[in-house]
Amino acid sequence: MQNGKIYVSELSASKHEYSNYHFCRGNSNQRKTRVGVIIKGRGTYIYMNKKLNVNEGDIVFIPENTYCYSEWHGTPDIKVVYVSCFMHYEQFTYEPQIINCDKAIEKDLIEIAQLLSINDFIVELEAYSLFYKLLQKAFPLMVRSKIRNDKTLQTAIEFITDNWNNHFSIGDLARKCCVSESTLYHLFQKELGQTPIRFQNFIKINVAMDYLENQNYSVATISRLVGFNSETHFRKTFTDITGTTPLKYRNRK
Numbered sequence: 001m002q003n004g005k006i007y008v009s010e011l012s013a014s015k016h017e018y019s020n021y022h023f024c025r026g027n028s029n030q031r032k033t034r035v036g037v038i039i040k041g042r043g044t045y046i047y048m049n050k051k052l053n054v055n056e057g058d059i060v061f062i063p064e065n066t067y068c069y070s071e072w073h074g075t076p077d078i079k080v081v082y083v084s085c086f087m088h089y090e091q092f093t094y095e096p097q098i099i100n101c102d103k104a105i106e107k108d109l110i111e112i113a114q115l116l117s118i119n120d121f122i123v124e125l126e127a128y129s130l131f132y133k134l135l136q137k138a139f140p141l142m143v144r145s146k147i148r149n150d151k152t153l154q155t156a157i158e159f160i161t162d163n164w165n166n167h168f169s170i171g172d173l174a175r176k177c178c179v180s181e182s183t184l185y186h187l188f189q190k191e192l193g194q195t196p197i198r199f200q201n202f203i204k205i206n207v208a209m210d211y212l213e214n215q216n217y218s219v220a221t222i223s224r225l226v227g228f229n230s231e232t233h234f235r236k237t238f239t240d241i242t243g244t245t246p247l248k249y250r251n252r253k
Helices: 103-116 121-141 151-163 170-177 181-192 196-214 219-225 231-242 246-250
Strands: 007-024 033-040 042-047 050-054 059-062 069-088
Touching (some): 007 121, 007 196, 007 231, 033 103, 059 103, 103 121, 151 170, 151 181, 151 196, 170 196, 181 196, 196 219, 196 246, 219 246, 231 246
Antiparallel strands (some): 007 069, 033 059, 042 050, 042 069
16 A cells, blocks of 8 residues: 555445345445445446456455446345445555455454444444454555546536436536536546446436335336436336336336
8 A cells, every 4th residue: 555644534334235136326425435245145336437246255345536336136135234434545546346355354344334333432433443453454455556536527427426316418517527528428438438328327227226116106207206208218228227127127026
């Protein structure tokens, strides 16, 4: 790791459980660094036109400075536990990757997550202590990267993520980023392998999947709720992204 001070803040933990299939639109608005353990299932993280495949038992590192989304499959269960934080350091040079470590780090992660579930200041300090020790083990095992984080792309990603359900044109987005539309399209294709509209559609379809899982709305209603003017276009986009139709997804169990 590069020389310089390092410290973490706002340490938190989360557990994600699904059945059969799940698409995740990516980091939250805060976009913390995440260290996770894949307890059940398998997944693919997609970032900057790259893919990282993970399987049961893998330890994964997702830095806060790289936006990624993920797709998950279970037989039938999917279970992932993350310990997340804002990580402050100089010249951070890592990208999403599997940490090739022993079972000790997996046990540490689960213990930290359990400690953070207890609302007690002293217990939280213990969780921080264990997390620093975990980083001490993990960083020497990680592969450095020369990825350059494009501020224009990050601005565009944040704008789309925060405004996915508002009407805006690519011209509006380009002006927000202070670049031309053609420059913006080129940047998305180069770094993410898709257009800004497709990136926005990934977010819309993720929200639609939540509706299909948790609400009894009709497909037509969901189509309108997530911002599609045409139900036919919604169905086609849903199938293109998930590989199945909205109704089959709802009845998949």
